[in-house]
Amino acid sequence: MIRSVSQTANPSADAAAMLRRLGFAILFFAVPLAALFTRRALVVMAPLAVILLVLASVLDGGARHAWDKLTALAASPGGVAGLVLLFWAGLSLVWTPFLPQASERLLNIIGMALMGLGGYLAIPERMRSANLYLLPVGVGLAALIAISLTITGGSHFDPEGLSLERGMLMLVLLLWPAIAWLHSRGRNLEAIGLALAVAICSLLTRDGLPLYGLAAGAVVFVVTAWNPVFGSRLIGFVMAGLLLFAPVLPFILKPVAASLLGANSPTTLGLEVWRRIILDEPLRLLTGHGLETALRGRFFGLVPPSAPSTLLFEIWYELGLVGAAAGSVLLYQAVVGAKSHRATVAPGIMAAFACAFTLGCLGIGTAQVWWFTALVVLVLIFVAIERGQFRTKRPKAALRRTV
Template sequence: MVRPAALLDDPSANAAAMLRRLGFATLFFGIPLAALFTRRALVVLAPVAVILLVLAAALDGGARNVGEKLVAVVISTAGIAGMVLLLWTGLSLIWTPFMPHAAERLFNLVGMALMALAGYLAMPDRMRSANLYILPVGVGLAALTGIAVALRGPEGLDQDGQSLERGMIMLVLLLWPAVTWLHSRGRNLEALLLAIIVALGALLTTDPVSLQGLAVGAVIFAITAASPGFGARLTAWSMAGLLLLAPALPFIVKPLAVSLFGPASPTVASLDAWALVILDEPLRLITGHGLETALRGRFLGLIPPTSPYSFLFEIWYELGLIGAAAGAVLLYSSVIGAGGHRPVLGPGIMAAFATAYALGCFGIGTAQLWWFSALIVVVLDFVAIERGQFRTKRPKAILRRAG
């Protein structure tokens, strides 16, 4: 007796599949497009996507061994360094002069960390290729849209004109998981075409930061593709080393900056301001001045207005040596740990690390919520791509003679 199909359907499984598809559509397709037109798209859509994935996992149990994965993250070197960094950031509230604003920022940081962890734990153990192909389609369509908007002018965007630049920064970051997925499926021509489209969009924007970050990522991608081990070590040591040695940069780089840009250039002025901050209070290099002081202190005259808008300056000024050391360990262990699981994914992962780090060094406002949301989206994209590598080739049909 054949049972009716309606009796074989599992309503909860069907609902979970629908929620998961909506979550990935939001993550892979909605966010790249919406980020071009509104500054709040990332902050709103990223939590929505994670919530949809969590609901889907709760309905069908697609995410297995959640407890083991959680313990593995917490006890890893990167997890311990991240908790130390958050703890030190919380302690810095004691001596920051902007306690209410710093507490709000710390609350947002903890919320972002929990959201990233929830999205990671809710990711299914195996990803369908149909869901993952949405990513390069979304990035490509968003890049073409960004090119059209850049050519016509940003009249339809936010009044401050920053949405297009932020959208292109988001596309530069999302390019690497999209290229990685296409490369892992042997679609290298499509990956190259997608990279060209995104690079053209970044070239047409008024802010050169996105193109500069893309260039750094492309160099690391090429190096890692040629030598995976060397590329991963180079990325890890460069990121951690620059962060640890950042206070020496204004003294080392200034002669080169003077010769390249001239003594009256903004770059030289920012290096002079950084050196002045270090020489005025050298002991504060150990503890820092507390959370939220780099941004607000600039407007209240606590630091020179020409001080650099850079991740390297901000973490040292706010959290000092302890925060910088914890951040360096976090970066090094994350890069080394991410590069060894799937060799085919290594070049794209290293390029994403390098691009995000370069953008932070070039000063795009890494303390803002949209930046943390962007990083979470990129991390979840790579986790999904890694879960989609369980089969890289279709099984071949074998014909046998009868008899």
């Protein structure tokens, strides 16, 4: 009697598979759920998930050609723009009035960038579908929980509702990679149901930011689905153009806001403050006031309290023309370069860009660590989805005649 030869057990590969599965479960499933209940969940769980993925890649040797990937990324136009932006932010520590706080913020940004690079290198070249299906399940369950929390008035862990609002913003961001994955698998009904669930809980929230971000992403999703090349270039030009020519906006939008919203509305007053800052200190448009001044300056009288809380104002006020130019190049190259070889994934990527940029322009706390972490998580999820597109359809079984 001939016995089949069993394969040699590989403890390292088994341990790597377990760690990778746990890391993706935290990143795809646990993060959207925990973000609804505690504000620190994302900052704690995302690095933990990346560490597990890095350990898994070390155990099974999944991170191949890491140096070549890093070199190609740094030598790309977007990589060069990112390095210039990071260098200029570090140089602005020389003239910022808040050196300790600005140094801490810069270290946080560097830490988030390193975490993103580690996760990018640790994600395997071919992702298992079982791991990626955790994302829409986690987003869908989080959306149902968010609906119940908004109806009942929140949880005992979050009496003021701050974690719920932050969790809703995270949920709106993660909706687009979840839809992209379901759409790429042909599960369009599930994708529509998931979008409706997130839209309902966005309508029920007190703050309108999640709904605005969702609306912007939906418009870009439709445009990119109609024409992927036109959609990607359009969103790239719009984002880069708004950032580069942001100082012109208060002069154009202030009369419009005054006529539509009134002269004493917060939006009109914020645009007037921005216009005065530009006219009073035109030379500061070149260098900026230094990192962390847009936020800390409000508490020390350097910046009027009614100044805009938006990404466009903060970049120009802190880093000036050099930072804004480098940031606009980085945005455009990131959007145009984020192409997928599957047309079903591209609309979700562009919608996520539009959603995140809209939230940043409408006053989300872009200087906070959790927002940087959320963007890193979003990028890593899309990288994983892109690497899960290697199979287009299930192979058919071949029947052979035996003699």
